[in-house]
Each structure stands twice: as structure tokens, then as C-alpha cells.
Amino acid sequence: MDIQLYTQKHKTLPGPHMEEGSDLYLWYGRVKNGQIVDKTLNAEGENSEPLSFDIKSFALHQKIFQDEREYYSTLRELIINSEEMKLTHALKEEDKYIIALIKTLDEIIRDINLLNEKYRELKDLGYEDEENLILREIKTRINGLEELREIIEEEIRDKMEAIAPNLTSVAGGIVGARLIERAGGLDKLARMPGSKIQVIGAERALFMALRKKKKGKPPKHGVIYQHPYIRTLRKAVRGKMARYLSSKIAIAARIDCFGKTKYNEIAEQVKQRYENLNRGSE
Amino acid sequence: MDVSFAGLPNTYFFLAGNREIIITRSEYPSHYGERKFNGYREWRKERSKFAVLIDKRVPIPIKEENVLLYLGAASGTTVSHLADVLSSGMIYAVEYAPKPFIKLLKLAKERNNIIPLLRDASRPETYSGIVEKVDWIYQDIAQKNQIEIFQKNVEFFLKEDGFGIIMVKARSIDSTRDVGEIYNAVTRKLEKEYTILNVVELSPYHKDHIAILIKL
Numbered sequence A: 001m002d003i004q005l006y007t008q009k010h011k012t013l014p015g016p017h018m019e020e021g022s023d024l025y026l027w028y029g030r031v032k033n034g035q036i037v038d039k040t041l042n043a044e045g046e047n048s049e050p051l052s053f054d055i056k057s058f059a060l061h062q063k064i065f066q067d068e069r070e071y072y073s074t075l076r077e078l079i080i081n082s083e084e085m086k087l088t089h090a091l092k093e094e095d096k097y098i099i100a101l102i103k104t105l106d107e108i109i110r111d112i113n114l115l116n117e118k119y120r121e122l123k124d125l126g127y128e129d130e131e132n133l134i135l136r137e138i139k140t141r142i143n144g145l146e147e148l149r150e151i152i153e154e155e156i157r158d159k160m161e162a163i164a165p166n167l168t169s170v171a172g173g174i175v176g177a178r179l180i181e182r183a184g185g186l187d188k189l190a191r192m193p194g195s196k197i198q199v200i201g202a203e204r205a206l207f208m209a210l211r212k213k214k215k216g217k218p219p220k221h222g223v224i225y226q227h228p229y230i231r232t233l234r235k236a237v238r239g240k241m242a243r244y245l246s247s248k249i250a251i252a253a254r255i256d257c258f259g260k261t262k263y264n265e266i267a268e269q270v271k272q273r274y275e276n277l278n279r280g281s282e
Numbered sequence B: 001m002d003v004s005f006a007g008l009p010n011t012y013f014f015l016a017g018n019r020e021i022i023i024t025r026s027e028y029p030s031h032y033g034e035r036k037f038n039g040y041r042e043w044r045k046e047r048s049k050f051a052v053l054i055d056k057r058v059p060i061p062i063k064e065e066n067v068l069l070y071l072g073a074a075s076g077t078t079v080s081h082l083a084d085v086l087s088s089g090m091i092y093a094v095e096y097a098p099k100p101f102i103k104l105l106k107l108a109k110e111r112n113n114i115i116p117l118l119r120d121a122s123r124p125e126t127y128s129g130i131v132e133k134v135d136w137i138y139q140d141i142a143q144k145n146q147i148e149i150f151q152k153n154v155e156f157f158l159k160e161d162g163f164g165i166i167m168v169k170a171r172s173i174d175s176t177r178d179v180g181e182i183y184n185a186v187t188r189k190l191e192k193e194y195t196i197l198n199v200v201e202l203s204p205y206h207k208d209h210i211a212i213l214i215k216l
């Protein structure tokens, strides 16, 4: 190996002898004993030790590329493609994490409710915290679970802000995450029309309504009914708000899935509509 | 235009009204909402720690044709200006969070001197067959073990006559200790391996941050 040409003498770099016999994985191929033995392009050039030479000088000296320009344009194209693919995959993985967190959150909430119920039952029998160890222990457990619930909710909001900033600003982190969970992923949610998003989480009620052929009333307790803008409205206008909100959620999810820039206008419009309905000016 | 050379290639001070701002010569569109002045982009000090170094007249011997390894590129705010500075050079931009990487990738497609790597900077071995030996390593990752990460990357990639810039956020190193104490500890650690050229506080633009400029 023509060591002179690409020496990189730094005290912490191993000498070229360390490379003898071992394979080196470079993006433009595999190098063995100073010879290029395979010219397959590969975006995963992993080597456990620092290389004792410069990979660009080596490539140019070996005439693997005509010139620096060709070296860089080939490398850029290879890496931009590979990282783009990795990115799509990584973004999907992130919504899987959120889905897992929502499921955990739901179970914790169930446990909290259950414990609260038992706590009340015992109290109804006339027991008090001060004199009863079990009551105190249950209370401690509930507090611990409430803390855990907050930590998980915080993490969900954080991750939601990162992978779906628009959905988060329109629906809120937790409601948004629940929608992703029920839809089975951000990409699936992004493909749904507003009308479908409106009934996410109310599928069972919807099914019952259809079976009974009850005309008119669509179910009114889907996931988005947890949104404060709906909960705090008069019953008469909730349906209107739910329709509007779900249509905006559909838009927000699509932007997050395909574009990613954050547009504050959508959340503004939703707020405006809420205020109008709340004031009764609509 | 009322401009004066700022000491780095393609970088100038410019009097906008009565405020001095920094601009880089750039034929590219605005990347993070910064203003454009025919053929130049404003390099905003509140958004980029590197710009504060220029603002504070810290000598940075960077050349137009240099190759730079950037650790913690985020969405490419600073990278976009360094790509203007290194107009005939190359930037390897490492960022491991997918979300900011979306914008970084878009930037890399626009320019021809950015190679974006969606990888973990604490594992330089994973890009050892991709990144060449570089003139500069710039690190802005706000991590507790950032000095170790910097050292590893130096071992893998920095040329013998190369330079490094490390941005240190006191709170990420230790949120309980005194800021000055943290800076001292970090500086002492770096001193053992490198020549320290400059230590610069980034206030008021970036509170409790310092930049350390080193040479091998």
C-alpha cells in the first residue's frame, strides 16, 4: 500500500500495519491489504478503528473516480438516497413508540380508576386513612401512578411535537397521539377524511347505531370529544365543532406526514371557530 | 451596500439601518426565515452560535476550500451559512434526530457541498468509511458526554493540522454545579489533548453557553 500518499499521522491513529489482512469498508468498496477488492457502493461504511489514511486521496490515487468532482457527486447521491430511506423508516419507528406509550398510558389510567374505586368502596365501609394501612397504601400507589402518568404524558407531548407539529397544535399532544394510535400510524391517519377522523374511537357506537338503523344521530363520543374545545361547548354546537375540528385535523396530519413545516394558521382558525361557537355568534 | 469583510470567506458585516448584522454571500433561498439582501443571507446571532463568534471578532482561520465535519447539525441553520462560507469545500453534517433531519436533507439537496448523515455522533465508526479526513470539526450537540464524543471524532477524522470548535451548554453538562466551574472542568479536560486557542462566552445571544476553539 502506498502509505506515503495518504498518511495521516496523529498520535492516536493506529499505524498502517493494523490494517494488514483486515477488510476495510469504504463507501466505494472494500479494501484488503491496500487493494480495492470490491467496488460495490455502500452507504454503511463501518470500521471499528480509525483509518490511517484518507479515503478520498486513496480513491483518487487509485483512479476509482476521475476527479474530486466525480468523487463528491457519487458520494452525495449515494448518501442522500440512503439517508432519505433511513429517515422514512425512522419517522415510522417514532410513531410506533408513541403508540406504545399511549397503550401504556391507557392501562395506567385504568389501574388508577380501579384503585380509586376500591379506595372509595373501603371508605364507604367506614374506614379512614389514619387508622387503616391498606387505605394508605392504596393512596400511595395511586399517587405513584399519577406521577408516572404525568411523565408519560409529557413524553408523548414531546415526541408528538417532534413528529407531528401541526397535528399537535390543532388536536393537542395526547388527543393527537390517541388518534395516531387508533388509526394505526401517522401515515394511516393522514389518509383518512375528516368524517372518518371524527368517529375514531367511537367505532363500536357507530356500529351499534348502524345496526339498529337509528336514523340521524351519529355517535358523539369519539376520541376528539376529549378535546377541550368540544368538551367545553354547549351540547347543541358540539357536533358542528367536531366536524370542523376533524376536518382541520385531517389537513394537519397530512402536512405532518408529507411536508412537515409548521403552520400556525390552522390552530388559529380552529381557535377562532371555537370562540365564535362559544359566544353563540354562529 | 455598506459592507465590510468579516474575516471568513464570503462573510461580511453589513449595516442594516443602524444595526450591524452578519451576512453570507448566497445564491440560495432563505432557510430558516432569515432575511435576504440581493445575493446575501442574514446570519442571525440568536439562531446560530457560530454567528456570535463572528460578531465577537474571534479569529477563525477557515478557508473556502476546507472540509468540515459538523456534529449536531439539527435542521441546518448554521450548516446553511457554513455551506456559503465553504463555497468550494465540503460539509459532512451529522444529526441523529429524524425530525430536524427532514429539513437538513432538503438543504443538502439544494446545495452541492453538504453530505447529510442520519447517524449518532457518539459512534464515528459507523461513518468511518464515508467521511474523509477533515480540516474542521464543529460540535454543537448539548450532551453530557459531548467532550468524549468530540475526542472520538477527532481520533477518527481530524487532520494533523486541523481545528475544532466545541459549543458547551453548561446546563447539559451538569445542571447542579456552578456555570464557571463547569467551564473550567471542560476546558481542563480539553487542554490535556489539544491546544486551546480561545474560549468565548456566547451571551447575551445564547445564555450559559461557551465556545471553545482548539487546534490539534
Ligand SMILES: C[S@@+](CC[C@H](N)C(=O)[O-])C[C@H]1O[C@@H](n2cnc3c(N)ncnc32)[C@H](O)[C@@H]1O
Pocket: B047, B048, B049, B071, B072, B073, B074, B075, B076, B077, B078, B079, B094, B095, B096, B097, B100, B119, B120, B121, B122, B140, B141, B142, B143
Ligand atoms: C443545539 S442543537 C444544534 C443546533 C445547530 N448546531 C445549529 O446551530 O443550527 C443540538 C442537536 O444535536 C443533536 N444531537 C445530540 N446528540 C447527538 C448525537 N449523539 N449524534 C447526533 N446528533 C446529536 C440533537 O438532535 C440536536 O438536533
